[in-house]
Amino acid sequence: MESHIQMKTKSPGIPSASFSASIAGSTLPIAVLGALLVMFSACSQPEPIHFGAILPLTGSGSMPEVKNGMELAVSEINETGGINGSPIELHVEDSAGSATVAVEKMQQMEKDGSFLLFFSALSSVTRAVSEVAEAEGIPLIGLIATDPEIPANKRWTYVFYPDASHEAEPIFSVLLREGARTVGIVYQDDAYGRSVVQEMKLRSGRTMVTVDSHPFTGEQSELNDAVRSFMNHDAVYFVGFAANILNMHEVFAQADYEGIMLSTSTATIPSLRRDSGLDGVYVAAPLIYNESFVLAREVSQQYQDRYDQTLNHYAATGYEVINVLAGLLDGQEPDRAQVIDVLRKGFIYPGIFGEITLYAGENNMFFPLYPAVIEGKDLRYVR
Numbered sequence: 001m002e003s004h005i006q007m008k009t010k011s012p013g014i015p016s017a018s019f020s021a022s023i024a025g026s027t028l029p030i031a032v033l034g035a036l037l038v039m040f041s042a043c044s045q046p047e048p049i050h051f052g053a054i055l056p057l058t059g060s061g062s063m064p065e066v067k068n069g070m071e072l073a074v075s076e077i078n079e080t081g082g083i084n085g086s087p088i089e090l091h092v093e094d095s096a097g098s099a100t101v102a103v104e105k106m107q108q109m110e111k112d113g114s115f116l117l118f119f120s121a122l123s124s125v126t127r128a129v130s131e132v133a134e135a136e137g138i139p140l141i142g143l144i145a146t147d148p149e150i151p152a153n154k155r156w157t158y159v160f161y162p163d164a165s166h167e168a169e170p171i172f173s174v175l176l177r178e179g180a181r182t183v184g185i186v187y188q189d190d191a192y193g194r195s196v197v198q199e200m201k202l203r204s205g206r207t208m209v210t211v212d213s214h215p216f217t218g219e220q221s222e223l224n225d226a227v228r229s230f231m232n233h234d235a236v237y238f239v240g241f242a243a244n245i246l247n248m249h250e251v252f253a254q255a256d257y258e259g260i261m262l263s264t265s266t267a268t269i270p271s272l273r274r275d276s277g278l279d280g281v282y283v284a285a286p287l288i289y290n291e292s293f294v295l296a297r298e299v300s301q302q303y304q305d306r307y308d309q310t311l312n313h314y315a316a317t318g319y320e321v322i323n324v325l326a327g328l329l330d331g332q333e334p335d336r337a338q339v340i341d342v343l344r345k346g347f348i349y350p351g352i353f354g355e356i357t358l359y360a361g362e363n364n365m366f367f368p369l370y371p372a373v374i375e376g377k378d379l380r381y382v383r
Contacts, residue, residue: 046086049334051322052093052109053119054129055143059096061241066121066143067092068307069318072299077326083334088326095120099128106132117339119321123147123192130157139339141325141365143317146192151363158343158358160321160365162284164195167239167264170284170371172203174382175235177371178260182210184230186223186248188240189215196239196264216244223251235260238281242266246276253277265369270310274377282382285372286313287354289379296352313353320351324365 053070056062070090078087093109095102102125109115110132117139120126126142127149133140133156142150142159151159175183185200187193197213204211212233214226226248230236236259238248245263252261262282268289272278288296288311299319303311327349328342346360353367372381 046082046084048087048089049083049116049329050114051088051090051117051119051325052106052115053090054093054095054102054105054109054125055119055121056097056125057092057094059098061097061122063121063144063314065307065309065312065315066318068303068309069311069315069320070119070322072303072306073319073322073326077322083326083329084331086334088322090322091115095122095125097122097125099124102129103132106138110136110138116334116336117141117325119143121145123150123190126150126157126159130154133157137336139336139343141321143321144314146195147190148195149191154363156340158363158365160317160324160356162265162366162369163364164192164199166366166369167196167284168199168203170369171237171262171282172200172207172209174260174262174282174371175209176207177383178235180234180260181208182212182233183235183237183262184226184233185211185213185237185239186216186226186230187213187238188244189217193239200237216240216248218244220251223248227251227255227257231255231257233259235262237261238263238267240264240266242269242272246272246278249276249278249281265313267374268372268379269312269314270377271312273374273379278374279376281374283372283374283379284369285379285381286316286367286369288313288316288352289372290381293352293354299352316352320349320353320356320367321365323351324349324356 055066057064057067074088074090082088093105102120106118106129119141120129121143123145126145127147130140130150134154138156140157144161145159146161148163151157185197187197201211214229216222236252238245245267265284265286267278267281267283268285287293291297300311303315332338332342346358349356356365356367358365370381372379
């Protein structure tokens with residue numbers, strides 16, 4: 001049966017008001033032809049893949065740069081065909097750092113029924129929305145969620161960030177290299193801080209290093225006590241949020257502490273290095289700050305051009321988690337069961353952090369950290 005559509009146009013792609021269409025010898029009204037064109041066009045457009053993200057865009061602990069990094073990755077992936085020809089649509093809601101708000105936002109978004117998976121950020125928020133994810137069978141990836149209990153024994157919840165063992169490894173290498181025999185840990189008294197202390201003490205059992213610790217809950221008197229306790233230690237290690245690390249460092253610097261000072265990857269954030277006076281502090285650093293790493297340098301420039309900001313590893317975490325998922329889902333059926341199936345198998349992904357790893361059967365994706373020292377606003381990586 002012969003079928004054809006004829007159009008008379010004024011310019012390419014713009015139909016004239018005067019035209020006729022003949023299909024199998026029958027003339028169709030303009031309205032019918034228009035409906036057919038819309039139908040054919042819709043059939044040729046793949047359905048988008050929806051990602052939901054509940055991030056701390058405002059409030060205490062806000063990290064809008066995570067959203068920026070995710071958006072940059074989405075735009076790049078969509079420009080090259082999306083996932084299996086389908087574009088990614090990223091829908092972001094503000095948790096304001098509140099677990100209650102985050103749960104409400106996730107439940108509202110889930111009613112829509114179109115989201116393949118969700119992202120969250122921060123331990124307190126991810127811990128709360130994980131309960132919803134596990135109860136409802138929703139793939140969830142927590143970013144910058146350092147509480148080791150969050151991914152433990154979970155089916156639907158994964159995290160993407162280095163844990164205490166990854167933080168401790170480069171720090172211990174510095175202690176051994178510098179010949180330190182006693183180290184005092186001043187740590188924020190939360191699940192992550194305690195897990196770092198536990199990891200450091202575990203590693204010390206295989207060396208000649210003695211590890212002591214002092215918790216910090218926000219009272220200045222606690223830091224004064226820590227100075228008195230650790231003034232004669234070879235090294236002190238600061239563990240906590242950025243503001244707490246700065247407070248810990250300031251107290252020891254004012255006391256003219258002469259030993260080795262160390263801190264976590266949090267202290268490597270460019271804005272923190274630039275304004276904080278952390279010169280000489282050893283850190284566990286991600287690879288993205290190594291200016292000799294071409295891939296990271298290129299993405300940093302793209303981020304700078306788009307947002308007029310310096311790429312930090314929070315933004316890079318958002319950028320890379322999107323790229324990892326796009327790579328894993330390439331050639332796969334984009335449904336929730338398949339997301340969990342590909343994650344359960346594990347992977348090694350080469351990206352701007354170096355090798356991002358998820359071991360088969362585990363729920364913690366992580367990127368490596370390397371020993372480095374802050375020199376002014378710069379980082380120098382050390383062996």
